[in-house]
Amino acid sequence: MSWAASPAAAGTARGAEDPPGQPGRADGGPAFPRRIRSVSGAASIVGAGLIWIVLLGPVITLLTHLSWHAITSSLSYPGALDPLIVSLESGGVTLAVLFLFCTPLAYKLARGSLPFPRIWEAGVLCALLLPPLVIGLLLVFMVGPYTPFGDLIGHFNLSATNTFLALVIAEVYESAPYYVVGAQAAFGSVSPRLEQQAELLGDRPRRVFRRVTLPLSAPGLAMALSVAWARAMGAFGAVIIIAYHPYGLPLQIFTTLQETGLASALPYALVLLVVALPLPLAAYVWSARAQGRRRG
Amino acid sequence: MLKADVEVDRRDFTVRASIEVAQGERLALFGPSGAGKTTVLETIAGLVDPKTGVVELAGRTLTRTSRPRVAVPPWQRGVGLLRQDPGLFPHLSVRDNLAYARPAGSRGGELTSLADALGIGELLSAMPARLSGGQQHRAALARLLLARCDALLLDEPYAGLDAAARRTLTALVVRLVTERGVPAVLVAHELADAQAFASRMAVIDRGGVLQIGDPDQIVLRPVSTRVAELVGYLGFAEVGELAAGIHPDRVLAGAVPDRGPVLTGTVAASRPAGAGWETDIQLPDSVVTCRLADRPGPPGSPITVTALDPPLFGRDGSAVDTMAAGLRREV
Numbered sequence: 002m003s004w005a006a007s008p009a010a011a012g013t014a015r016g017a018e019d020p021p022g023q024p025g026r027a028d029g030g031p032a033f034p035r036r037i038r039s040v041s042g043a044a045s046i047v048g049a050g051l052i053w054i055v056l057l058g059p060v061i062t063l064l065t066h067l068s069w070h071a072i073t074s075s076l077s078y079p080g081a082l083d084p085l086i087v088s089l090e091s092g093g094v095t096l097a098v099l100f101l102f103c104t105p106l107a108y109k110l111a112r113g114s115l116p117f118p119r120i121w122e123a124g125v126l127c128a129l130l131l132p133p134l135v136i137g138l139l140l141v142f143m144v145g146p147y148t149p150f151g152d153l154i155g156h157f158n159l160s161a162t163n164t165f166l167a168l169v170i171a172e173v174y175e176s177a178p179y180y181v182v183g184a185q186a187a188f189g190s191v192s193p194r195l196e197q198q199a200e201l202l203g204d205r206p207r208r209v210f211r212r213v214t215l216p217l218s219a220p221g222l223a224m225a226l227s228v229a230w231a232r233a234m235g236a237f238g239a240v241i242i243i244a245y246h247p248y249g250l251p252l253q254i255f256t257t258l259q260e261t262g263l264a265s266a267l268p269y270a271l272v273l274l275v276v277a278l279p280l281p282l283a284a285y286v287w288s289a290r291a292q293g294r295r296r297g
Numbered sequence: 298m299l300k301a302d303v304e305v306d307r308r309d310f311t312v313r314a315s316i317e318v319a320q321g322e323r324l325a326l327f328g329p330s331g332a333g334k335t336t337v338l339e340t341i342a343g344l345v346d347p348k349t350g351v352v353e354l355a356g357r358t359l360t361r362t363s364r365p366r367v368a369v370p371p372w373q374r375g376v377g378l379l380r381q382d383p384g385l386f387p388h389l390s391v392r393d394n395l396a397y398a399r400p401a402g403s404r405g406g407e408l409t410s411l412a413d414a415l416g417i418g419e420l421l422s423a424m425p426a427r428l429s430g431g432q433q434h435r436a437a438l439a440r441l442l443l444a445r446c447d448a449l450l451l452d453e454p455y456a457g458l459d460a461a462a463r464r465t466l467t468a469l470v471v472r473l474v475t476e477r478g479v480p481a482v483l484v485a486h487e488l489a490d491a492q493a494f495a496s497r498m499a500v501i502d503r504g505g506v507l508q509i510g511d512p513d514q515i516v517l518r519p520v521s522t523r524v525a526e527l528v529g530y531l532g533f534a535e536v537g538e539l540a541a542g543i544h545p546d547r548v549l550a551g552a553v554p555d556r557g558p559v560l561t562g563t564v565a566a567s568r569p570a571g572a573g574w575e576t577d578i579q580l581p582d583s584v585v586t587c588r589l590a591d592r593p594g595p596p597g598s599p600i601t602v603t604a605l606d607p608p609l610f611g612r613d614g615s616a617v618d619t620m621a622a623g624l625r626r627e628v
Contacts, residue, residue: 192382192384194380194382194384195384195386197344197371197378197384198378198384198386199386199397200370200371200372201342201371201372201374201376201377201378201446202372202397202398202440202441202444203372203373203375203398203444204372205370205372206372212397213386216388217386217387217388291388294388294424295387295388295424295426296424296426296427297423297424297425297426297427
């Protein structure tokens with residue numbers, strides 16, 4: 002035996018890393034459904050199922066109480082679908098306004114780059130907690146006729162009561178806080194280190210936002226937008242006070258209910274669900290797929 | 298040439314660093330956690346603004362706080378930064394990550410050949426989440442090199458990796474830095490990482506540079522007791538008026554007066570360490586720790602060891618030139 006170290010022993014340290022072409026498994030192995038091991042485990046599943054059914058109860062009720070005849074008869078007279086058009090248009094404008102004006106705020110909140118960040122957040126929270134009916138009341142005093150804002154837009158022959166503009170304003174106020182909170186969470190999930198890295202690789206901040214921040218936060222932003230969409234579609238409290246006309250779907254349901262009763266209001270409820278839900282569902286499916294793509 | 302002479306205010310102290318790194322030179326900033334090493338890197342990268350100072354790279358002034366003021370933004374600096382988290386963009390494939398700085402070059406031969414050289418050639422179409430830690434670091438390194446940065450900054454890049462991966466990646470970085478002739482700065486709190494990488498080393502503590510020099514010279518001849526502690530000296534033995542720094546790896550069992558001062562004391566404690574025994578020795582005035590090849594006697598038994606040519610320190614804690622002190626052979 003020689004005291005000199007053998008070259009073979011010295012070489013073993015190399016190549017101990019993962020060989021290329023065999024990337025490490027991202028998941029921990031095959032996922033078996035967790036077995037029900039105890040009475041309390043079974044009870045918690047039954048309880049969860051019950052709550053789930055209770056939560057879905059209204060949707061189930063709606064579907065069981067609708068008849069084809071009722072739908073066709075209430076939606077067939079001329080102008081019956083005008084509220085749908087109004088809701089879609091105002092909702093679309095609302096989303097555009099939110100995306101353009103609230104996204105920068107949400108980004109700055111997420112990065113904590115505003116002075117006194119707690120105060121800014123408290124403001125958003127405050128708007129989130131205001132009851133819609135109260136928002137409507139206060140909006141009348143803020144943008145209604147005989148207010149400075151009302152006078153100002155009056156010069157352009159506009160009015161913010163009982164107009165399309167008023168409807169959009171009411172919907173923006175009812176949905177914006179939800180969008181800001183959701184978008185803030187979406188931006189917060191993107192590591193600032195990644196943005197730094199992109200800057201060091203030669204991208205200006207605006208380009209970093211487009212190439213890194215936006216794609217990475219897009220699933221969360223889509224979810225926030227769709228929640229805002231659902232809020233805007235269903236906006237009622239502020240709308241009934243400041244924008245009774247033109248009718249959107251929620252007001253149509255309300256007036257139909259008052260004038261002709263429950264049965265004829267139900268079809269509009271279905272229409273409202275059908276327009277309010279697809280966007281959130283699509284956003285959900287899309288963001289799940291985006292996450293899956295990233296896992297490769 | 299990378300030159301940085303900066304002062305940066307931090308919450309608890311001010312970081313003062315003055316470093317120069319030539320093309321192809323590898324400087325390691327070594328020091329304990331929270332010493333301000335990363336702050337120096339971030340100042341060079343333009344992520345942190347210094348209170349005063351100058352940063353120059355390849356003949357360009359990147360930062361100057363005196364008039365005329367200069368503050369080149371990070372995206373125009375041409376500085377590559379690799380951190381412990383490799384920072385691959387999770388929504389882009391490995392190929393798109395590599396080509397991030399130059400999308401037009403994604404089909405170029407340079408990308409493919411570099412990826413092959415780094416051993417990630419077959420992973421180009423994979424998503425980053427599928428890569429192991431070592432592979433992610435290789436991809437991040439390839440991305441920096443393809444961005445053609447003028448300086449490479451490495452902030453404890455391998456802290457999360459196992460020893461074998463560290464060794465291969467360090468060797469790889471050393472080779473690439475030498476080939477491309479860019480200045481490189483590594484931040485490390487492990488001495489072994491700093492030594493494996495660096496051609497020159499700076500010891501940093503509480504924001505100040507304590508010593509700059511050859512890595513082996515710093516370990517053998519620390520300029521102060523603080524530097525000695527940072528590079529692994531465990532205890533000091535009184536030798537006449539002076540204190541000899543005792544490095545656990547530079548101690549021989551028995552009395553070998555030719556090689557350095559002979560220390561006599563009793564075994565205070567011992568424990569297995571690697572292939573040998575780490576032993577605490579109670580000397581008349583202090584306790585020193587050394588690694589011996591053979592197991593010492595039980596606690597309380599007498600023991601004699603020789604410290605190999607130890608650095609000597611005066612009462613103020615600064616080093617005394619052993620030759621000038623005339624102590625080298627006498628003690």
